[in-house]
Every structure is written in C-alpha cells, then in structure tokens.
Amino acid sequence: MPRRAESPVLPPAPGALPGLGHVLPLLRAPLPFITSLSSLGDVVKVRIAHMPAYVVTDPELVRRVLVSSDHDFTQGRVYEKLAQFLGEGVGTTSGRKHRRLRRLIQPAFHRDRIAEYADTMRAAAESTIADWRPGQEISVDSAMNDMALTAVTACLFATEMTPQAAAEFRESILTLFHGAVLRTLLPTAWEKLPTPGNRRYRRAITVANRVIDETITTYRAPGQRRNDMLTLLLDSRDDDGDALTDQQIRDQVITFLFAGVETTGATVAWALHEVGRHPEAEKRLHEELDTVLGGRPPTWQDLCALPYTSRVVTETLRLHAPWLILRRTLHPVRLGDVTLPEGAEVVYSPYALQRDPRHFADPELFDPDRWLPERDGAGPRGAFVPFGAGVHKCIGDAFALTEITIALAVICSRWRMRARTDVPVREVAAATTHPKGLTMTAEPRFP
Ligand code: HEM
Missing domain, CATH: 1.10.630.10 (Cytochrome P450)
Incomplete structure (x- = not known):
C-alpha cells in the first residue's frame, strides 16, 4: 500500500464527533469499523472520547509492537481497567x-x-x-x-466447589465478562456512578474473590493432594x-x-x-x-x-x-512513518488482520483447506495472530x-x-x- 508522507501529527480517521471521537462506531458497529481502518494506512489514529489511540494495521508493524520492539511498550488501557478485578x-x-x-x-x-x-x-x-x-x-x-x-x-x-459456591462464582464471572469491555470504552467517571450495572459489577468482584480465597484456604489445609x-x-x-x-x-x-x-x-x-x-x-x-x-x-x-x-x-x-488488543508506548516510538508520543494507546486487531484481503485470499470464505501445508495459507508473519x-x-x-x-x-x-x-x-x-x-x-x- 502507498505509504503516507512523513507526518508528525497524524490526523484522526474520518467520522470523529466532538467530545465523543469514534466512541459511537466503536460501540455500535465495532467490527466493521475496525476492519475498515486498514484502507486508511499502516497506522491509523482514532479517538475514544478525547483519548487518541493508534490502530496498527500492518502485520510487520504489529510484530514490531509485540515482538522485536516489545520493550518500548507496556500493557494499555484495557489492562488498566481489567486490573480492577484481575489484580x-x-x-x-x-x-x-x-x-x-x-x-x-x-x-x-x-x-x-x-x-x-x-x-x-x-x-x-x-x-x-x-x-x-x-x-x-x-x-x-x-x-x-x-x-x-x-x-x-x-x-x-x-475438588468440586459446593453447588452454591459454583453457582455464585459462575454468575459473578459472567457479570465481570460483560462489564469489562464496556468499562474500556466508557469514561472512567461513569464507573463511579451508582448504577445497578456498576453495583452488580462491584458485587461480582467481591463474590469471585471470596469463592477463590475459600478454595485456596481449603487447598492449603494439610491432607489430600x-x-x-x-x-x-x-x-x-x-x-x-x-x-x-x-x-x-x-x-x-x-x-x-x-x-x-x-x-x-x-x-x-x-x-x-x-x-x-x-x-x-x-x-x-x-x-x-x-x-x-x-x-x-x-x-x-x-x-x-x-x-x-x-x-x-x-x-x-x-x-x-x-478484535481488540492494546499496548501503551513507554516513550516516543517510531512505527512506520509515524512517531507515536509517550503514553500513546496502541491497538491491533487480530480480527481485522485475519480478514484483510491483502493477506488472505477470499478472506470471508470459510475454507479449512487453506491451512493445508501445500496451500501456504497462513499469510505474512504477524497476519495470523x-x-x-x-x-x-x-x-x-x-x-x-x-x-x-x-x-x-x-x-x-x-x-x-x-x-x-x-x-x-x-x-x-x-x-x-x-x-x-x-x-x-x-x-x-x-x-
Ligand atoms: C480460543 C481461545 C483463546 C484465544 C483466542 C486467546 C487469545 C489470547 C490472546 C490474543 C492473548 C494475548 C493478549 C495480549 O497480547 O495482550 C492471550 C493471552 C492470554 N491468554 Fe489466551 N486465548 C484463548 C484461550 C486461553 C485459555 C484457555 C487460557 C487459560 C486457561 C488463556 C490464558 C491466557 C493468559 C493467562 C494470557 C496472558 C498471557 C501473558 O500476558 O503473558 N487463554 N490470549
């Protein structure tokens, strides 16, 4: 693809709304949105409310972020939010x-x-x-x-949990799954509101932690291995x-x-x-x-x-x-033609990379035989991740x-x-x- 001329300030992708940036397409139609970005460049800037995020669409640059230059990055915003319950x-x-x-x-x-x-x-x-x-x-x-x-x-x-503990645990884990992605996309202030959803989420953290703690205590007790x-x-x-x-x-x-x-x-x-x-x-x-x-x-x-x-x-x-994995730059990082500032959120999408027609022939077609060794269907390095x-x-x-x-x-x-x-x-x-x-x-x- 033709490379964008060197530009210290990358303009955001089209469609950003004042105050919201690209939150609406990310909430309403995230998969078409993220897949559409590869036509805009190897690194595309989007905005989540006021926060810029840089979507890397080129497999070789994705490998740089994840493998060869991984020391330039730390885990990003999603992980910060997840740390609320993943510790x-x-x-x-x-x-x-x-x-x-x-x-x-x-x-x-x-x-x-x-x-x-x-x-x-x-x-x-x-x-x-x-x-x-x-x-x-x-x-x-x-x-x-x-x-x-x-x-x-x-x-x-x-060791089986008691049916009651298992039911409580299952319920709380499902609540946590559903709350986590929403928390990544919505502003932090929203999490503090006393909405029923936020209360359920906090209760779920408490329950999941309690059930696991009780199980660890049982395991630490001497006896059966x-x-x-x-x-x-x-x-x-x-x-x-x-x-x-x-x-x-x-x-x-x-x-x-x-x-x-x-x-x-x-x-x-x-x-x-x-x-x-x-x-x-x-x-x-x-x-x-x-x-x-x-x-x-x-x-x-x-x-x-x-x-x-x-x-x-x-x-x-x-x-x-x-569909969405994040990293954050530890200092200014050059990626392709773009220099990302320190603290920038960097995104890549296995979903989008793996449906990109530049890397996979007939990408929407379900074709298990593309993985036959003689078909060489795995795409370039970094495209199947x-x-x-x-x-x-x-x-x-x-x-x-x-x-x-x-x-x-x-x-x-x-x-x-x-x-x-x-x-x-x-x-x-x-x-x-x-x-x-x-x-x-x-x-x-x-x-
Ligand atoms: C189809 C199933 C699965 C998919 C598609 C998947 C995908 C992924 C991806 C993409 C990452 C990397 C995230 C990143 O780079 O930040 C990851 C990390 C991880 N996955 Fe999986 N995963 C799957 C199943 C599992 C299972 C079954 C387990 C455990 C029982 C697991 C445990 C983990 C852990 C602990 C990490 C974090 C590794 C680290 O940061 O060092 N995953 N997974």
Missing part, C-alpha cells in the same frame, strides 16, 4: 514482574499437564450434551460458554525458592477464567455455526470423526489423527478472533486448541447441528467476538 494477573503486568509470574504459572500449562486435562475437557463436553434431545433447540453461544467455564473450572479445581492447576500454582517456586502469595494465585485464577472461558466457548460455538452452514466441511468432519473414533470418546492421543478437524478449528480462529505473539502470547493456546478440538469431536460425533434460518446470528464484539443469538437444532447423527 496482578500475568496478563495485566509487564516487564520483570510479568516474566516472574509467567515462569511461575508455566507448569500449569505444560504439555504433559494438558494431556491430563484432556479427559476433564471431554467430560465437560459430554455433560453439556448429556441432556440434549432429538430436535431440541440449543442456545449454542451460552451452552458453549457454560461448557468452557465448566472445563476451565474443573481443570483448575479438581490434588492433581489440578491450582495445586501446580501453589507448588510453583521461582529461582529464589519463593512461591506465589494467595493474592497472586487468586489474580492468576481469575485471569485464566477471564482469558480462557469466553474465548474458547465462542470458538466452539463459531465452529458449530460454520460447519452447520458448510455441508461439504460438515461431511468431511463427520467422516474423519467416524473413521478415527468410530463412536468412542476422543482422547488426547487422537488429536494428531484428526487433521481436518484441526483445520476447521484453525479456520474458525482466523474468521472469529479477538489469534493468540497474539511475543512475551504476552497466550499461555493457554495449547490448552484452548485441545479443549476446542475435543469439544467439537464430542459434539459432532453424535449430533448434526442445524442452523435456524429464522433467527439471525449477530457477531458481537466483547472480550472476543461471539455469536449472539446462535440457536441450532440438534439432530442425532445415528438415531
């Missing part, structure tokens, strides 16, 4: 503090552990479909979100032999839930949606599952024998990725891919999911993009 979670910290936390939580995401979690993930998927009846209409978005919450919670805490992520966090030690404090563990647990539930749940829901409206993909997926599994439940060992299922997952992650890149790259990527593939295998081995044509599916941008209103009819494959 010092690994995702909200930067620099040395982040490196230490990342090393301490790594054992919980080790490949051998994920192989063990696979059975727990399968159980979560099986319990989700256990009550489905032929012809039943399933609210796929919320069912998959619930399944993902059950899976992550069960991997975290092998458990085989789960919380135990690995409690046992982990840094180079000086120091452990995570209870507060740090609580912050990591909430971070895993925040980062790992809506993202995976929405991806499984989108995969069912895409498979349901692409008969050829559905046929090949069913054939592979029937051939490899022959009706038995999937295991960790089966995953590498399911290449088509895996391509369906990758293609779903390309089309339905997180559903899990981010660099030091903050998703630590749960292998966890997520295992969970999504197993869930898809469990569901599609038994059920054909039929889209309802009379209920529109809305692509909603929250912490990730999810299919609001996705209702599908479950038809047994082997009546």
Whole structure:
C-alpha cells in the first residue's frame, strides 16, 4: 500500500464527533469499523472520547509492537481497567514482574499437564450434551460458554466447589465478562456512578474473590493432594525458592477464567455455526470423526489423527478472533512513518488482520483447506495472530486448541447441528467476538 508522507501529527480517521471521537462506531458497529481502518494506512489514529489511540494495521508493524520492539511498550488501557478485578494477573503486568509470574504459572500449562486435562475437557463436553434431545433447540453461544467455564473450572479445581459456591462464582464471572469491555470504552467517571450495572459489577468482584480465597484456604489445609492447576500454582517456586502469595494465585485464577472461558466457548460455538452452514466441511468432519473414533470418546492421543478437524478449528480462529488488543508506548516510538508520543494507546486487531484481503485470499470464505501445508495459507508473519505473539502470547493456546478440538469431536460425533434460518446470528464484539443469538437444532447423527 502507498505509504503516507512523513507526518508528525497524524490526523484522526474520518467520522470523529466532538467530545465523543469514534466512541459511537466503536460501540455500535465495532467490527466493521475496525476492519475498515486498514484502507486508511499502516497506522491509523482514532479517538475514544478525547483519548487518541493508534490502530496498527500492518502485520510487520504489529510484530514490531509485540515482538522485536516489545520493550518500548507496556500493557494499555484495557489492562488498566481489567486490573480492577484481575489484580496482578500475568496478563495485566509487564516487564520483570510479568516474566516472574509467567515462569511461575508455566507448569500449569505444560504439555504433559494438558494431556491430563484432556479427559476433564471431554467430560465437560459430554455433560453439556448429556441432556440434549432429538430436535431440541440449543442456545449454542451460552451452552458453549457454560461448557468452557465448566472445563476451565474443573481443570483448575479438581475438588468440586459446593453447588452454591459454583453457582455464585459462575454468575459473578459472567457479570465481570460483560462489564469489562464496556468499562474500556466508557469514561472512567461513569464507573463511579451508582448504577445497578456498576453495583452488580462491584458485587461480582467481591463474590469471585471470596469463592477463590475459600478454595485456596481449603487447598492449603494439610491432607489430600490434588492433581489440578491450582495445586501446580501453589507448588510453583521461582529461582529464589519463593512461591506465589494467595493474592497472586487468586489474580492468576481469575485471569485464566477471564482469558480462557469466553474465548474458547465462542470458538466452539463459531465452529458449530460454520460447519452447520458448510455441508461439504460438515461431511468431511463427520467422516474423519467416524473413521478415527468410530463412536468412542476422543482422547488426547487422537488429536494428531484428526487433521481436518484441526483445520476447521484453525479456520474458525482466523474468521472469529479477538478484535481488540492494546499496548501503551513507554516513550516516543517510531512505527512506520509515524512517531507515536509517550503514553500513546496502541491497538491491533487480530480480527481485522485475519480478514484483510491483502493477506488472505477470499478472506470471508470459510475454507479449512487453506491451512493445508501445500496451500501456504497462513499469510505474512504477524497476519495470523489469534493468540497474539511475543512475551504476552497466550499461555493457554495449547490448552484452548485441545479443549476446542475435543469439544467439537464430542459434539459432532453424535449430533448434526442445524442452523435456524429464522433467527439471525449477530457477531458481537466483547472480550472476543461471539455469536449472539446462535440457536441450532440438534439432530442425532445415528438415531
Ligand atoms: C480460543 C481461545 C483463546 C484465544 C483466542 C486467546 C487469545 C489470547 C490472546 C490474543 C492473548 C494475548 C493478549 C495480549 O497480547 O495482550 C492471550 C493471552 C492470554 N491468554 Fe489466551 N486465548 C484463548 C484461550 C486461553 C485459555 C484457555 C487460557 C487459560 C486457561 C488463556 C490464558 C491466557 C493468559 C493467562 C494470557 C496472558 C498471557 C501473558 O500476558 O503473558 N487463554 N490470549
């Protein structure tokens, strides 16, 4: 694309309103808005009320922000807001503090552990479909979100919470999910208003913290050893032999839930949606599952024998990725033709990059075979980043891919999911993009 002439002061993208900047398109139609920006340049300035933010649309510059020049950036505004309830979670910290936390939580995401979690993930998927009846209409978005919450919670805490604690916890986590993105876009003063939503949000923080604290206390009591992520966090030690404090563990647990539930749940829901409206993909997926599994439940060992299922997952992650990730400059930083001031919010959108026709042929087409090795469909470096890149790259990527593939295998081995044509599916941008209103009819494959 032709580069913009060197300009110390970048004009904002068209459509900014006095006082509001681009808040309206960001709230009303965030996905078309963010996707439209790549035609304006490699770095595009938008305004969130009075705050400027610089959207990086060029994959090579995105890699500079995330990887080669990551020392020039810290986590940005979203993370500041998230820190209200994620505290010092690994995702909200930067620099040395982040490196230490990342090393301490790594054992919980080790490949051998994920192989063990696979059975727990399968159980979560099986319990989700256990009550489905032929012809039943399933609210796929919320069912998959619930399944993902059950899976992550069960991997975290092998010991079941009391039903009351589990219900309270689930409710509070869902409230936190919904409040967090709104808080990023609206002015800080709004958060202090005594609105019912703000009160619910604050109450949810208190409840989530209490439930986790009570669970940690139970785990610290002498007695039975458990085989789960919380135990690995409690046992982990840094180079000086120091452990995570209870507060740090609580912050990591909430971070895993925040980062790992809506993202995976929405991806499984989108995969069912895409498979349901692409008969050829559905046929090949069913054939592979029937051939490899022959009706038995999937295991960790089966995953590498399911290449088509895996391509369906990758293609779903390309089309339905997180839409907004922020960083902040620590000092003036040159990015392409533009010099960003110190403290500037820098944004990139995996969603927009992965639908950019400059990087992906026929970007709106659901085509799992674009990921065949001979097709070389991954686009240039930095263009396919559903899990981010660099030091903050998703630590749960292998966890997520295992969970999504197993869930898809469990569901599609038994059920054909039929889209309802009379209920529109809305692509909603929250912490990730999810299919609001996705209702599908479950038809047994082997009546
Ligand atoms: C489809 C599912 C998922 C997607 C698309 C996804 C995406 C991402 C992305 C884009 C980032 C980088 C954010 C940044 O650069 O600031 C990230 C970070 C993170 N993710 Fe995931 N994620 C998924 C699942 C999970 C799961 C299942 C877990 C845990 C159980 C998890 C835990 C985390 C954590 C802890 C971080 C912060 C890492 C750090 O800052 O060092 N994610 N994720």
